[in-house]
Amino acid sequence: MHETSASHAAHQHTAPTSFIRKHVFSLDHKVIGKQYYGLALLAVFIGMGLSWLMRLHLGWPAWPIPLLDKLSAVGAPSGVMTPEYYLSLMTMHGTIMVFFVLTNAPFAAFGNYFLPIQIGAEDMAFPRFNMMSFWTTFMAFLVMMAAFFVTDGPPISGWTAYAPLSAVGGDAGPGLKVGQTLWAISIAIFCIGSLLGALNFIATTLDLRTKGMSLARMPYCSWAWFVTSVIALLAFAVLLPACILLILDRTAGTSFFIPAGLVLSDKLQPHSGGSPLLWQHLFWFFGHPEVYIAILPSIGIVCHILPVFARKPLLGPRATVGCMIAIGFLSYMVWGHHMFVSGMNPFSATLFSVPTLFITVPATILTLLLLGSVYGAKMRFTSASLFCLGFISVFISGGISGFFLAQPSIDIYLHATYFVVAHFHFVMAVASLFGVFAGTYFWFPKMTGRMMNEALGKLHFWLTFIGVYAIFMPMHYLGLAGNVRRYSAFVDDYLIPLIPVHKFITIAALLTGAAQFIFLFNLIWSRFKGPIASENPWEATSLEWSTATPPPFDNFGGKHMVVYNGPNEYGVESRDGKDFIMQTSPEKAPAS
Amino acid sequence: MGKLFAVAVIVITLISVSFFVMHTWWMPVDISTTGPAIDHQLEETMTGSGLLFLAGQLVLGLFVWQASNKNPARKIKMFPGGASPLVAAAIILVGIEILTLTFVGTKAWGAVNLAPAAADSLHIDVQAEQFAFYFRYAGPDGQFGGLHPDKIDDGSGNYFGLDPANDVAARDDVVVGSLVIPVNRPILLSLHSKDVGHSFYVPELRIQQDFVPGIEIPVHFTATQTGKFEIVCTQLCGLGHYNMKAYLQVMSEPDYEQWLKSQEGQ
């Protein structure tokens, strides 16, 4: 079975010639990886634009924002956004960022491009599925974008879409008619794409490893993608039916999430028997693993890249992989920590709190191992390695606040405040994006054949690193002062004194956002004008650096790669006088 | 570059920590009997994880500083002892921290959420709706009227859906838009929602509890100080979420009695 499926894939594989088969409906995992990257890039700039608008409104609520009335005459008459439009932007920001950026960029984009190469395969196990995953995801994106343009406005119920707000339809207010339905449809489609992708990743990892590529010799990011795809398979398999039930509640008159006796728009709702908590359980059973889907690939990427620039092996490779697996496993036992004050049985709080706190053990180990890998290194400071170091810093910052939120007693006070916003932006959003930035600076040469500009890359790093602390660190203070999240304006007496902090955050967000255009410029400019990259510019060991730059259609030009070493052979003395040994080098690494 | 990174990390860390240490922005004064345990728990966690934060970032800065040494003769160094001591240290230290936090924290949580309300609690009924809270006192008969969602009518001020025509107990129920309570008396709230999910959050009371449509959720607390505080909604409930609030007025017992009399007259 093993051999036949691999050779089967190989036989089918001849490079297409038409433009459409080559660049649009391509079966080539490298093209699909780039397509995912492009989609994530588009999405992240849209998401960032939305966060700018939100921040402007929070800092200066009465200011008309130029051109905003052109974008939505209803949402922002004369440029001042309505409360519901703020919530729409927030919902779209969160949804676009979590699904179309953080699931796509570190996992689907880089995973597609590099997983097969890193394990010495010619393509994914199911190239046709792979193409379908991307185009399904793309369709989900189009449906989500369509929600911007419906007359009743984009959805307003947040990326968590809590029922019954998300389920009862337009009677609950603007933004809950077609826009909310499109949201649910888009996410359902997205689930299908992700499930196909996850299956493909799992099959590829298990079946297509080349000779000598034992699981133990797999690079850490391949491990991360593998663990992530197992998590994704289970998580999206729950969200998909949940979304279908939500769509049924909205359109077919069922009552999965809607209890009896609700009065909205002065109308007694024709529903009975449903449970709002059911949605929360289903959503968070997906939602918590989802944040690990967002962060694990970036952890893997950092573990992969850091040793290259530290010129020494990653400390504790086995423990690292073990921690990833432990995190993946525990991520299914903790969903209730999002629901401490939700009204579920208060005894279950302890039940969910303990495994949550236990996740901090593997997370702490990972952090310590990364720190230990920096210790005594001969660091080469490049844009990629700076983002890896930045990752360690923001991962610590975001992880620490988890200690607070994991405790039900403290969560009573901090739940739904900006403390939470600070926490998840650090540990999920910023940390994961730092992994993506590191991966981009690192792999861009392999993907395009050209180097990125290092000076611009470092400028981008410094502005971003300082910027994210300026944006998100003060949100902890706001949370401690009790500043509730998802508010479109701060009218409560106790919140008014906090508005200057919001103004500061807005300014920081605008500047940090502007710095991302340096990255965009660098990306585009280097694609055409960057210096030509060699096969292995960073002196790295893994298989993607043993093939041409950029790799040929079948990845290795017909060669069957044989692997002799793990990916961790840095800081050694090789026979040819280098300080690293390629995974494909028959030279036996000295036992360390 | 490495030295710059080290300095940046350390400066950012110290600035961040200083605001926590100086309590520039902090929780408001606590006014409930269960609050001190929560505050204590939070402060313990703040100290413990604050030290971890400091240590983590400073060590990162230090290591990066050392790693930037460009001396070509320098050899890389492995972490002394390898991974195992780090793994063991993490398991033991974090493990102890977790167990302590859970053990102590469960008490604080239990006082709010597991302990039953005192038998002599003053019972107040709370209805949340888009986008306001309404509070109901039983009135002179000490009985709450039944709730009939089909009778809800904002235009006539029947926010709860009472049926005074057929339900005598409902006739004297007092319905108001702020929560007025006597100080030092156990209060028992029954939370229910007319439409979507909401939440009851009073930072000063260290109480936050969601309203879940379809079920009634009890919340109990005792306020220890008089004054006027804000009750705000923390569960996204629609366009007016940001302005869904009410005032909590904690009064001395005589003031409260007098207030209640004046309301019952209406």
Place this chain on the structure above:
Amino acid sequence: MRMKFFAALGFTVAMGSALMVFATPPPAGSGSITGKVTYTGTPMKMKPIDMSKEPSCAKQHATPITTENVATGQGNTLEWVVVYISAGDEGTTTPSQGVRYDQKGCQYLPHVLTMLAGQQLQIYNDDQTSHNIHPLAKVNQEWNKSQPPGSPPIDTKWDKPEFIAVKCNIHPWMHGYFAVLKTSHVSVTGEDGTFDIKGLAPGKYTVTAWQEQYGTKTQDVTVGAGAATANFVFTATPY
């Protein structure tokens, strides 16, 4: 700068449209129907409204305003009853000038606003807080949108006749009505319960009185050259 400009513009438009409403010449005919709307029995109490959640509005009312669904006056009179010609009145054309509806001190002014189907309606927010205007139309198209302070008036109209309840969810006590009619021969009772429908040509009419809580009552009235009378009595219950 821009705010001021809009404020000035709003004011001018408001004054202009107010003047135009008053300046409308009465339609042909010099007959009229006058009368009084009263109740028997014990009506629901007018309950004081607790606006404490919106201090900027609460402080505009020295004494709390009350619910207006059953607004009574001295001598068992009923306020806010819409009395209009429901049959016999042909050929009303929609006036070009609009009507104005205000949100002020977290209250709808007026509580009941009459207009013709197709007539322009302008909704103003005069408060320092956002309102959402949510007309619970059943025959017409229902809508719901916010109007932040300082934003331009919402310009709209209703195509079909209907009594439409209007509410603000941010301030749930704000509850009023749009009475969208086919006729401009309409009068809304004041606190004294009286109404006066002017400008009627002689003939036979059906007159309907609509009260938001009690529904409608109709009478046939014959109008000559002068004033005809029609009184309406609703039966009130305390709950």
